[in-house]
Amino acid sequence: MTAAPILSVNRAQKKFGGLIAVNDVSFDVKQGELLGLIGPNGSGKTTMLNLISGALKPTAGEIALGGKAISGLAAHHIARRGVSRTFQLVRVLPSLDAEGNVMAGAVFGHRRLWGEEARELAHRLLERVGLAGKAHAPVAAMTYIDQKRLELARALASDPRLLLLDEWLAGLNPSELKIGISLIDELRHEGRTIIMVEHVMDAIRTLCDRCVVMSSGVKIAEGGVAETLSDSEVIRAYLGDDDA
Numbered sequence: 001m002t003a004a005p006i007l008s009v010n011r012a013q014k015k016f017g018g019l020i021a022v023n024d025v026s027f028d029v030k031q032g033e034l035l036g037l038i039g040p041n042g043s044g045k046t047t048m049l050n051l052i053s054g055a056l057k058p059t060a061g062e063i064a065l066g067g068k069a070i071s072g073l074a075a076h077h078i079a080r081r082g083v084s085r086t087f088q089l090v091r092v093l094p095s096l097d098a099e100g101n102v103m104a105g106a107v108f109g110h111r112r113l114w115g116e117e118a119r120e121l122a123h124r125l126l127e128r129v130g131l132a133g134k135a136h137a138p139v140a141a142m143t144y145i146d147q148k149r150l151e152l153a154r155a156l157a158s159d160p161r162l163l164l165l166d167e168w169l170a171g172l173n174p175s176e177l178k179i180g181i182s183l184i185d186e187l188r189h190e191g192r193t194i195i196m197v198e199h200v201m202d203a204i205r206t207l208c209d210r211c212v213v214m215s216s217g218v219k220i221a222e223g224g225v226a227e228t229l230s231d232s233e234v235i236r237a238y239l240g241d242d243d244a
């Protein structure tokens with residue numbers, strides 16, 4: 001691991017009218033780290049990912065990727081710089097087959113490939129996420145976990161410097177969850193830098209090096225997973241939340 005963080009979030013804020021969804025949040029992510037971003041419902045986690053990916057512009061504060069400011073850039077420019085994501089509600093392109101969806105990720109992302117090269121990469125990644133043989137399957141007819149796998153393959157197609165997973169494990173049944181966790185674990189062992197927003201605490205415990213905890217838009221804790229999850233303020237924030 002290098003000392004310089006790949007991502008630096010410095011006093012990020014996002015207001016929606018009178019609501020401060022992200023309030024003065026700062027944290028760093030090191031190269032090769034898998035950071036869990038957790039917190040009760042509505043605490044600002046997805047908004048934080050949206051600020052990093054450029055889907056939303058921060059009201060204040062700065063976000064830098066590899067030491068260069070990205071806050072305020074359009075989402076497609078941030079994607080080119082190497083930030084790639086999956087969405088809380090799966091977003092695949094229904095008019096394309098699985099191969100086409102993954103190729104789209106290669107064409108528009110950080111490491112741009114075209115034609116045969118993109119197609120070969122798409123097939124490697126489809127195999128990688130467990131979709132070998134489904135390259136030409138109609139996407140709309142795919143099961144939920146297969147659509148999630150596809151979204152992950154598309155996100156990986158640009159060889160991102162930073163991968164953002166927004167509740168990628170949500171909605172999976174117990175056996176699918178096991179598969180999903182081992183897939184993320186493999187990415188981690190490959191040295192990918194990942195931020196995962198997740199309510200599945202077992203996954204956070206199994207996978208993450210560190211976690212950042214948000215509550216009501218504010219970062220309330222940060223550190224090693226075991227110590228952070230036993231922090232009394234974190235426990236208090238989760239009390240009464242069904243996902244705790």
Ligand SMILES: Nc1ncnc2c1ncn2[C@@H]1O[C@H](COP(=O)(O)OP(=O)(O)OP(=O)(O)O)[C@@H](O)[C@H]1O
Binds near residue numbers: 016019
């Ligand atoms: N586009 C928006 N306009 C107005 N308010 C918004 C918008 N997006 C999010 N919010 C509000 O900001 C707060 C934080 O929402 P956010 O989705 O970031 O939370 P979260 O921690 O990701 O929640 P969950 O775990 O339920 O997905 C919530 O009060 C939400 O209603």
